[in-house]
Amino acid sequence: MAQTTQQISRQQAEEFPLPTIQNTALLKACLAPKAEPALFSLWRNSIDFERELGGGAFRLLPLLYYRYRNICPDDELMARLKGIYRNSWSKNNILIYAADPALRILLENNLRVILLKGLPLALGYYKNLALRPMADVDLLIPHQQREEAVNLLVKNGYRIKEDAPLHYIYRALRSVTLVKEQIEIDLHWSPLMESFGLQREELFWGHTVQIEVGDLVLETLDATGHFFHTIIHGFKRNPEPPIRWIADSVIIYKQSNDIDWSRLWHLAQVHGVILQLQRALQFLAKEFSLSIPDDFKKRLQNYKASYSQKLLYQYALSDGWQFKPPSTFKETVRMHFFLHLRKSNHHPFGLQLLFFIGYTGQLILDTPLFFLRRFSTLLFQSFKRSV
Amino acid sequence: METQPNIVRGSYICLKQEKAMYRVNHPRIVHETIDGETVLLDLNKGVYFSFDATGVVLWEHLEKFKNFEQLLSLPVWEDAQREEISRFYSQLEDEEIIVSDPGPVTQEDCSYLMEGGQLTFTYTCPVLNKYSDMQDLLLLDPIHEVEKDQGWPKPLNK
Structure with missing residues (x-):
């Protein structure tokens, strides 16, 4: 029987944050415990590199190169993959250099700053700046300090990207983008699009770790915070095929080996995003062998989400x-x-x-x-x- | 837009500092060595550099040791090689990739570069590749607008 539009729409909505066959092959080549030529070939044979790669897949290529540079050195793509690695390394270094003055301004004015997403993941989990391409720098600042932070940056030459008054942004949104020359800084006062409120944001502020960026010492989320944030932030519709959340969350999981499952549950429950976590972890466990504690699985299965x-x-x-x-x-x-x-x-x-x-x-x-x-x-x- | 690598080939130039003590110009210069190639960025000027082979050996030496004269005094070099190495370091200095180190002259053990009176690596003339306009380079599509056998930042020769 033919599916109704509504059914197709629902099915697409159900499947959307999960990768295509080609992107799953790429992810497996990048994330399998051992890099094997067969995994690289599987991906190579599944795509037309000249035509159909897509932005989501492109962002994984530095990691692919890094893993397979000595395993498949003679593959004809390897020179261009190395170029993509160089390109990512250069862009990320330029980004950090350009963001440095803004970070200094915020720290010198005694504002608390948490680094989110790409930069702390590249430095702390990928442990190589080239392996995690970034387009901007994401900062989390306390809700109470957001106006001060925006004013300071505007005073120092940044302009607000959004075409909306600040009143509206502060009331209705959870971040503002500040632009200066080639650098974009996303200043968040809530780490998640899906849910915000003062009480929930504080769940992140109490669990930070230090991170060094050049000679600056900043804060970032702990491993559980990053794992949670990566999954919930990534598990949504996005103009790019949303596959990077998978690479990020698997890398965080493997590198840290220290996920606090009871805190993860608490974070998801308080933010009302258990459904996202459930679907995402099911996928990660099935495709990337993430080991999820049995009691956590049971809690996920038994959870009754509200209508909202x-x-x-x-x-x-x-x-x-x-x-x-x-x-x-x-x-x-x-x-x-x-x-x-x-x-x-x-x-x-x-x-x-x-x-x-x-x-x-x-x-x-x-x-x-x-x-x-x-x-x-x-x-x-x-x-x-x-x- | 300067998209072709500008291979800097100066005549033999003595380094500017008598003491010949040098260090990498951090934090302005960032660098990484991967797969037999060192890539460098001058973050102030937006210039990209690279070198490979003997250039990488010399660079890695420079990261560990500051005393350039001592490197040149090793008995394994031929005169022409000394000249080329000197020129390479001079180019790095001209590009402000390395700067004079004001610290005291140190005695360093460079013997790891030779074994049985021979170099431990195959010597080739070190060449500094320079790409001047990062903004233009970064706009290149690293899949379709680059030489297939070299990759970014080498633009496709149309």
């Missing part, structure tokens, strides 16, 4: 959070509803609907001109479409 959490899970997998700006009034309302929902996804759904009215009203009152502009644009687009 299920909605947020489907939204993250089907529509994504930020990559496609809403183009209709309905989409705008929907996006804001989910933005609101993630803040308090433990409340009953009915209560959420009531809160949403208050939340929207406050948001419009805070930034009336911004909303007026947004709605005019939507009306104009709608008019254009109808014509």
Whole structure:
């Protein structure tokens, strides 16, 4: 029987964060306990390198080169793979050099800064700057210090990338992007798109470790924090095939060998993202032999997610959070509803609907001109479409 | 845009410092040696350098030892080789990849470079490759816009 559109959409949403056959072959070549020529060949034979690689796969190529440079040295791709390694090494070094002044400004003004994502993973887990390509630098700052941090960076020549007033950004979003010349700094006050609230953010601040970047000493998440953040951040719809979360989480798991499973459960439960964790760990255990404690598996299986959490899970997998700006009034309302929902996804759904009215009203009152502009644009687009 | 490597070939030049004590110009210069090739970045100027073979041996020596004169005084070098090595270090100095080290002159053991009166490696003239415009290089597609047998940063010769 032919599948309905809704069924296909649901199926795509279910499968989306998991890699294609080609990308699974690439991931296995990169992450298998032992690098074997057969794994490299399997990937080589599954793709047309000149045509269909894709950005997600491209980001794994430095790691592929590093593992197979001595195992398949005569492969005709090896020279270009080495070039990609050099390219990644150069870009990451330039990025760190460019980010250094911003990091100094924040530290000299006694702001706490946690490094998130690429940079701490490259230095702390991949242990080689070339192996984990990065596009920007991600920082987590305390909620209470976000305005001070933004003001300091703006005063030092950074500009805000988002086309929205800061009032709106602080109220509705969880990060702001600051740009100066070629460097982009994502300043987060909440590490996760899926859920935020003061109490939840503090779960990360109490479990940091030190990391050296040049002569600067900063903080980053502990292994469990990185493992959790990598999975939940990556397990969603993304314009790039979302495979890097798999490489990152497997590397963190193998390098640290120190995942605190009870803390991981607590983090996922408090953030209301057990469903994401469940699906992701199932996949990692099946394809990459991650050993998950039996009692943890049972807790995952027995967990009953709330309606709000299920909605947020489907939204993250089907529509994504930020990559496609809403183009209709309905989409705008929907996006804001989910933005609101993630803040308090433990409340009953009915209560959420009531809160949403208050939340929207406050948001419009805070930034009336911004909303007026947004709605005019939507009306104009709608008019254009109808014509 | 300077996309072709500019192979720096100067005439024989004596190094500027009498003491000939040198160190890598950290943190401005970052470097990594992989698979028989050393790559370097001048982060201030946005310039990419590379060398291989004997250049890598000399570079690794420089990372451990500062005394250039002592390296040259090893009895294994032929005159032409001494000249080439001197020129290579001079180029590194001109490019501000290495800088004079103000510390006291140290006596260093360079004997690991020779065994039975012979070099422990096959000598080839060290060549410093230089790519001047990083911004343009970084825009190159490292799969389709580079020489297939060399990879980034060597642009495709159209």
